[in-house]
Amino acid sequence: DVKVTQSSRYLVKRTGEKVFLECVQDMDHENMFWYRQDPGLGLRLIYFSYDVKMKEKGDIPEGYSVSREKKERFSLILESASTNQTSMYLCASSLSWSNYGYTFGSGTRLTVV
Amino acid sequence: DQQVKQNSPSLSVQEGRISILNCDYTNSMFDYFLWYKKYPAEGPTFLISISSIKDKNEDGRFTVFLNKSAKHLSLHIVPSQPGDSAVYFCAAHNTGTASKLTFGTGTRLQVTL
Numbered sequence: 001d002v003k004v005t006q007s008s009r010y011l012v013k014r015t016g017e018k019v020f021l022e023c024v025q026d027m028d029h030e031n032m033f034w035y036r037q038d039p040g041l042g043l044r045l046i047y048f049s050y051d052v053k054m055k056e057k058g059d060i061p062e063g064y065s066v067s068r069e070k071k072e073r074f075s076l077i078l079e080s081a082s083t084n085q086t087s088m089y090l091c092a093s094s095l096s097w098s099n100y101g102y103t104f105g106s107g108t109r110l111t112v113v
Numbered sequence: 114d115q116q117v118k119q120n121s122p123s124l125s126v127q128e129g130r131i132s133i134l135n136c137d138y139t140n141s142m143f144d145y146f147l148w149y150k151k152y153p154a155e156g157p158t159f160l161i162s163i164s165s166i167k168d169k170n171e172d173g174r175f176t177v178f179l180n181k182s183a184k185h186l187s188l189h190i191v192p193s194q195p196g197d198s199a200v201y202f203c204a205a206h207n208t209g210t211a212s213k214l215t216f217g218t219g220t221r222l223q224v225t226l
Contacts, residue, residue, distance in 0.1 A: 004156070009154075033213070035216070040122070040218060041218060042117075042119075042202060042216045042217050042218035042219050043157075043202060043204075043216035043219075044216075045213065045214075045215075048213060058213075090156055090157070092156070100145050100147060100162070100206045100214060101147070101159050101162070102149075102157075102159065102214065103159075104149075104156030104157045104158070105156050106154065106155055106156050107154070107155070107156055
């Protein structure tokens with residue numbers, strides 16, 4: 001089974017801090033995604049990547065950036081954390097361009113105080 | 114602009130009965146639809162999918178129906194079991210946009226004894 005591992009289950013950060021959320025997948029998937037989940041809003045796409053060093057903005061990229069230096073690792077960066085970025089962050093991967101089945105990580109619950 | 118909508122935030126069903134979860138979409142370019150199931154503190158897991166060229170797909174207790182003219186899909190669970198209690202997300206793929214998915218807001222299903 002493909003595994004998608006998110007480095008932290010819970011994080012508490014202060015407003016203005018730079019925050020790194022890490023995600024690693026172990027099955028050579030080409031595509032990786034970062035979503036956030038908020039009550040009443042479902043899952044919203046922040047950024048995604050089709051290949052190493054490639055990145056594309058999703059629906060809500062403001063305040064975020066990403067890094068994909070290696071195929072298996074996709075990092076989400078909050079440049080200056082704000083309280084409205086308190087959320088559940090979910091990383092996912094999929095095999096290829098034409099494969100729509102995602103494997104998700106367990107999520108990181110981030111609280112910005 | 115919510116292109117995938119799940120208008121029922123919650124649903125309660127008795128064990129053994131049928132659960133019907135609904136999803137509406139607005140984008141006629143969606144060509145593939147998926148359902149994911151999410152337990153608390155876990156990432157979503159893939160449940161069942163359907164291509165836009167079909168109107169029904171069945172997998173054990175789970176059946177997904179697609180009505181393209183109404184831009185509506187539904188997930189039927191028969192019979193419902195307590196372990197089915199979770200949040201269910203429908204998701205849609207837009208043809209030509211790689212494997213990026215647009216998710217709905219989710220429906221929390223509670224199966225009672």
